[in-house]
């Protein structure tokens with residue numbers, strides 16, 4: 001049996017028989033970084049990513065103190081060579097700059113989704129279908145119980161929550177991850193004319209977005225005065241009670257997370273939870289995998305077994321990617 005074109009090597013994804021790692025956490029010689037969330041980035045000798053992802057990584061990691069990093073910015077839909085590999089990036093619709101990668105070698109196209117979301121997005125490049133022969137797909141919400149309502153429906157529900165809080169004379173506080181979720185809701189609300197205040201951590205990320213063409217009208221950082229009447233506050237969940245939030249009184253708080261769809265989860269200290277997700281839900285994962293035309297699919301990150309089983313039911317050869325697979329398949 002032939003070796004699959006992708007392998008897990010010491011816990012890191014690597015294109016088989018090459019130095020190219022995908023979203024490695026440990027320092028490696030050469031890595032493609034799909035997006036700048038903390039569980040996908042590391043300091044590498046050479047980093048291939050979109051310009052926005054490189055900027056967000058630099059913001060997050062700072063300048064390297066010892067060994068320098070060579071940054072190789074890549075644009076969407078602009079194939080380029082790397083040794084015997086041809087690489088091409090496609091938008092992933094997850095956060096600004098998020099990219100899927102297609103690696104072609106010897107006529108076989110390997111597609112890697114990274115984190116992705118096929119729903120329309122307000123602050124990131126919309127996802128595109130990446131045709132490929134072998135697909136490596138994330139499976140964060142790869143279980144049949146994860147079916148999200150349409151994003152616009154969820155956003156309207158958040159807006160109603162905001163309107164109700166404001167009309168009751170309270171400050172709506174929306175809790176979302178500092179990179180991606182915060183900008184999605186801020187873009188939606190600020191474009192609709194709502195004055196917003198953000199935690200300084202979110203403000204710093206917004207600056208990187210703005211430098212890459214995503215404007216946030218009506219958004220200011222929180223100061224010592226807190227929020228004024230009529231303003232909406234956006235803050236990362238773990239910083240809801242941080243010093244910067246001290247001036248925000250009479251709050252009504254909602255958390256924005258795909259996990260809100262999971263009835264078994266409870267969120268302490270919030271008045272509402274909305275399933276605003278920057279990942280594809282279960283039906284979207286199935287639809288996407290089929291749309292790529294891949295004859296073989298490997299699932300990674302999350303509900304790998306359930307998603308692979310569902311894909312097999314659809315007639316696609318699918319299995320979770322495992323470290324020991326090399327021994328079984330070589």
Ligand SMILES: [Zn+2]
Pocket residue numbers: 035037094115
């Ligand atoms: Zn992510």
